[in-house]
Amino acid sequence: MPLASQETTVPVVVDEAKCIAEKGCTVCVEVCPLDVLRISDMSKKAYMAYDECWYCMPCEADCPTGAVTVNIPYLLK
Amino acid sequence: MTMDQITGGMSEVSCDVLVIGGGTAGPMAALKAKRKTPDATVILLEKANVKRSGAISMGMDGLNNAVIPGYATPEQYTKEITIANDGIVNQKAVYKYAESCYSIIEELDSYGIRFLKNENGDFDVKKVHHIGTYVLPMPNGETVKKALYRQLRRARLLISNRYMATRLLTGKDGRIAGAIAVNTRNAEFLVIRAKSVILCMGAAGRLGLPTSGYMYGTYENAANSGDGYAMAYHAGAGLANLESFQINPLIKDYNGPACAYVAGPFGAYTANNDGARFIECDYWSGQMMLEFFNELQSGKGPVFLKLNHLHSDTISEIEHTLHNVERPTRGNFHENRNTDYRKEMIEMHISEIGFCSGHSASGVFVDEFGRTTVPGLYAAGDMASVPHNYMLGAFTNGSIAGEDAMSYANDVDFADFDPADIAAEKERVLAPTKREDGIPANQIEYKTRRLVNDYLQPPKVTMKYELAQRRFAEVREDMENHMIARNSHELMRSLEASSIIDCADMAAHASLYRTESRWGLYHLRTDYREKNNEDWFCHTLLSKQDGVMTSETRPVDDYIVPIADDEKDLYDKQRIKISA
Known part of the structure; x- marks a missing residue:
């Protein structure tokens, strides 16, 4: 069975100008209970890789530079 | 190596006590086990990261079941929980919690976790339950996880983050032998041999689908997918009263608590579309949920949390707690919809179903020491059968289980399992x-x-x-x-x-x-x-017998706190009587 993907807006948004992941910071990736954040190989910045968000906020609260914003997922907004 | 690749390697470690789940009960269980025998090895295994995992990831807004001298007694609490559960409780376990929890509050207080105190410096307990007074607010409760994590570091516990336990190992003699786990970022396997194992893996919170349709928009932390229930089942442990589902009254769509326990003591209440009260008491029980459900379906539906009759300053105080602790995105949710607590009521709905003894009674059967029906296997917190347990129950019963599991481990050798x-x-x-x-x-x-x-x-x-x-x-x-x-x-x-x-x-x-x-x-x-x-x-006890799902009855042990005949149905009288 071939697979197709379905578009989705991601709740967790990272301000790349503020994100310091390229300096080795992985705080948001480490604290996420659902493990949905990753560091991009291309941009070297954090991003939401999996749309599996509990909109709980440790990523935003613990980010040392205030780069992460948690929005309410569109389906329940 | 790139993250998320599958490697499939395997290593093996051993310990005296293995605690699975680093949310609320787990860290406390690990801490108490280690303190009991400091030279023993204790491993705390966590699917996410102990710093921010579990139901209290962003803290907690209050203790819902604090038995504090001067406000309540263990006897009163045991009686209330017995009545709220239609009599089907193991009173010994409820009583043990009730008499132990005050010392845990004092201990949490000493960790720097802040509870509401009055001008005399005493705990400022509020009444939310039908009969007694047990709610202790935590307006600064966002620090719980950090305070706990400090204690874990100080005790030099071995913490393994991002390992998901998949199955328990049982010995040829029927005792627990350890667990198998897999790393969630590289699929490396870890076999942990242990003399005793404590399951603290939270609720089965991803059982029903939220009405929003978003799979992770659950009431429970969506990481709590019922892994502990499944593991206990496959290891042959008995699970009690699973038919007593968890269903909670929540903010519609947001699916977080409204939260009557926080706002209730300030004068807020659950109302129908007339803005009128229809239930006597906002404490979560099956009987209350039935009246909530009936009102939702009726011409008076849906149901709302009503605060707009309160003074603006009072509402600001409530907002401070609700928008900073436990589910802080609640404020963003209301902002998106331009909902102002001062102007309108907040629409509520019922949650998807789940298992969670923290709020109902569906859990892995445990006695008053957290022992399951498998020798050497313990359970505590939302997944263990002590009913209406909440956060303080997880801390208290985690503590009790941690100490008992270490005593057990001190007396036995590793069980042999089949490779x-x-x-x-x-x-x-x-x-x-x-x-x-x-x-x-x-x-x-x-x-x-x-x-x-x-x-x-x-x-x-x-x-x-x-x-x-x-x-x-x-x-x-x-x-x-x-x-x-x-x-x-x-x-x-x-x-x-x-x-x-x-x-x-x-x-x-x-x-x-x-x-x-x-x-x-x-x-x-x-x-x-x-x-x-x-x-x-x-009770009903579900277990796997010869590979087949089986249910049986288990008698309710004799009460240690008697319930009078005219008290037994107090929780059935939830609906407010309309006077002519």
């Missing part, structure tokens, strides 16, 4: 990674949970339950033969899908077994509408 069990488990876990194509785990999970909503949500209808069992069997076959996982993250989700379908089957089986109605909405059967004390004043 073939490990090979078989590795094959089961990795099977979805070996297929070229098939059905992704999210679709297996979605379908299971959609069927749970369609067929298992109360009111419970026998025929619908039987249809559900047939549909679950079909999805299970798809899961076992066609599910795919293309990286280690998807592998974690595929293992969770397996826990979820196990829980769905258990929910159906346990509900069909109890042919009566009890606990208000939690177990409302349309074809057995009445409570039947003659045949069903008992």
Whole structure:
């Protein structure tokens, strides 16, 4: 069975100008209970890789530079 | 190596006490075990990261069940919880919690966790329950996890983050022997031999599908996918009263608590569309949920949390707690919809179903020391059967289980297990990674949970339950033969899908077994509408016997706190009587 993907807006948004992941910071990736954040190989910045968000906020609260914003997922907004 | 690749290697470690789950009960259990025997090895295993995992990831807004001298006694509390659970409780376990929890509050206070105090410096306890006074607010409760984590570091506990336990190992003599876990970021296996194991893996919170349709928009932390329930089941432990589902009154769509325990003491209340009260008491019980459900369906529906009669300063105080602690995105949610607590009521709805003894009574059976029916295996927190346990119950019973599990470990040697069990488990876990194509785990999970909503949500209808069992069997076959996982993250989700379908089957089986109605909405059967004390004043215990799901009754132990006949139905009188 071939697979197709379905578009989705991601709740967790990272301000790349503020994100310091390229300096080795992985705080948001480490604290996420659902493990949905990753560091991009291309941009070297954090991003939401999996749309599996509990909109709980440790990523935003613990980010040392205030780069992460948690929005309410569109389906329940 | 890139994150999420599948490596599939394996290593083995051993310890005296293994604690699985680093949310609330787990860290406390590990801490107490280690303090009891400082030179023993204690491992705390966590699927996410102990710093921010579990139900209290962002803290907690209060203690819902604090038994504090001067406000309440263990006897009063035990009586209230017995009545709220229609009499089906193991009072010894409830009483043990009630008499132990005050010392845990003092201990948490000494860790720097802040509770509301009055001008004299005493705990400022509020009344929310039907009968007694047990709610202690935590307006600065966002620090809980950090304070706890400091204690864990100080005790030099071994913490393994991002390891998901998949199955328990049992010895040839029936004792617990350890557990198998898989790393969620590289699929490395870890076999942990242990003399005793404490399961603290939270609720089965991804059982029903939220009405928003967003799979992770659950009431419970969505990481709590019922893995502990499934593991206990496959290890042969008994699970108690699973038919007493968790269903909670929540903010519609947001699916977080409204939260009557925070706002209630300030004068807020649950109201119908007239803005009128319809229930006597906002404390979460099955009986209260039934009245909530009835009101939702009626011409007076839907249901709201009403604060707009309160002074603006009072509302600001409530907002400070609700928008900073436990589920802080609640403020953003209201802002998006331009909902102002001062102007309008907040629409509420009921949550999807789940298992959680923290709020209801559905959990792995434990005695007053947290011992399950498998020697050396313990459980604590939301997944253990002590009812209406909440956060303080997780801390207190985690503490009790930690100490007892270490005493047990001190007296025994490792149990011998069959190495073939490990090979078989590795094959089961990795099977979805070996297929070229098939059905992704999210679709297996979605379908299971959609069927749970369609067929298992109360009111419970026998025929619908039987249809559900047939549909679950079909999805299970798809899961076992066609599910795919293309990286280690998807592998974690595929293992969770397996826990979820196990829980769905258990929910159906346990509900069909109890042919009566009890606990208000939690177990409302349309074809057995009445409570039947003659045949069903008992626990039900579900377990795997010779590979087959089996239910049996277990008598309720003699009460240590007697309940008078005229007190037994106090929780059945929730609806406010309309005076002529």
